[in-house]
Amino acid sequence: MYALLFVILLYLSDGAVDGMFHDFQALHQWYTWKTGLGKTYKDSYEEILRKSIFTANIRLIEEHNYRFHQDLETYTMSPNQFADLTPQEFSALYLSKLHSRLPAGVSQSHLSTAQLKDLPDQVDWRNMGAVTPVKDQGACGSCWAFSTTGAIEGQLKLQRHELTSLSEQQLVDCSWPEGNEGCGGGLMTQAFEHLIQYGSESEAAYPYKAMTSQCKYRKSDVVAMMLGYKKIKEGNETDLMEAVATVGPISVAINADMPGFMFYSHGVYSIKNCSPLYLDHAVLAIGYGILDGQPYWLVKNSWGEDWGMEGYILIAKNANNMCGIASMASYPIL
Template sequence: MKLLLVCAAVLVVASCVSISLEDLEFHAWKLKFEKSYSSPSEEAKRREIWLTNRKLVLVHNIMADQGIKSYRLGMTYFADMENEEYKQLILRSFNANQSGHGSTFLRVTNDLPDTVDWRDKGYVTPIKDQKQCGSCWAFSATGSLEGQNFRKTGKLVSLSEQQLVDCSGDYGNMGCDGGLMDQAFDYIKANGGIDTEDSYPYEAEDGKCRYNPANIGATCTGHVDIKQFDEDALKEAVATIGPVSVAIDASHVSFQLYTSGVYNEPDCSSTELDHGVLAVGYGTENGQDYWLIKNSWGLGWGDEGYIMMSRNKNNQCGIATAASYPLV
């Protein structure tokens, strides 16, 4: 009987310690991402979702430690969201068929470097954060234009995503409800330029257009569309031109909670796309080819805002389905 009581006491203590550690982790996570909730019941709900995602992360990372998975997950900003909520809040459907009206990318060489990272050459601005606004398309477009503008002028100027959100509706974009990079390029060309980020800062909500031609940071004379589904063509464009706007399927919980490694999601769609990002390079890690992708979800997601996505896996996640870059 004494032995049973001792065992029971040990189990109770262990359970309390486990719960206490989870509470501490949840509290630390809330502080890190400045999370607050409207009521105790809302916090309790979020904590349960967070715990469910925590278990998923732990199991996945055990498999990563064993070499079964090529990437790791973590408790990102989205860890208190169910996957469906994450998709509805952050992602927007991306109709690749509406793209493809630009000039066609003409391939000229097969002699390409094994590794490219345009961050090292000064083409890429720091990681930005679109927050809870479906403006990924704007960040992808400015990222590619920032790179091409640097290539032309030697100056890296951060450009205004908010201007695209507020002002490009006549070109088919819908602000925080979604848009297309090609349509952003069309607007910038017709408008005669885009303001700097400093003069027209990001607000993460739809607003009235406040474009000021005195504050133009870059111009655009058109855009080039890369052959659909062709990763080799995309590789050549990234290697020879600079950062390229791409659209992907980012709908899976594995993307929601990604933190490091080469992302390999066999269930990814190559045609059902919902997120605009920026391809800033490519390479190979541990025998696995990857695309180096800049996201717009802040430094607290992924590998300090970046993700390595599988390359040469049949256009996984649609990386080469709707790729383009601006002309300057």
């Protein structure tokens, strides 16, 4: 508890709370937000801390949105379900370690064959029914499992005309031998390796619990098998564009350890100093397009529909591999 208090005091030391904590509008925002999400805390001490963090985050959001209205930012922010967390807490609870511990097994390289001029200007695989509803990973670093299932769900729809929600919990519980660590992090390629050997159960047969538990895999409940997977050339947005346009939803990883991503609301997410190498969150690229002259990647997240644009985000495209969107891209072969 003392360590948490120390981190929070450091976070609040920039004076963000000064002048706002007792402000009526800030208090109204706090109670409206807390009531709307049904937030409760274990004691008054915890609530005071959370209210202080919330107020600091509100100031951050308002300052950012002011810059947006001055045409200095390309996206807006809003207080979502994470508004009572510090960035450090958010990172620990919702982001993931994306480090490979095993050599690639049956992976292949994606070979670009289409001409850029022949690709469509806009793609959205939701329009083809190849994307399941937005899911919520909860306070578990299992984003890699959701990115994995999302890519396979897309291929099932496109190849077999069946949209089936697949089990992330199977991957969380059972893919440790391939190098994944449940809620502690993992990789989509390592999840693919597991599914090549065992196949994937449905969400209905093996439901999500947002925690690591004992493996309960049952071969009789398998609804999808994999033959292999392909990796897209690291950092190549043109190859990623071709894959998204011609293959379907693609598993990707990004650097999400930024307040702008944490509180993203609308617009094309573009941020300075977003590392294309330090990847800590796995998502699903389901399309691309242009908004107000800005090219974007259409990305499905796994933080529920209350985050972002009903669970989605637009990430700047052709912007020097923004946040590493093309640094770790892959897709399954069924």
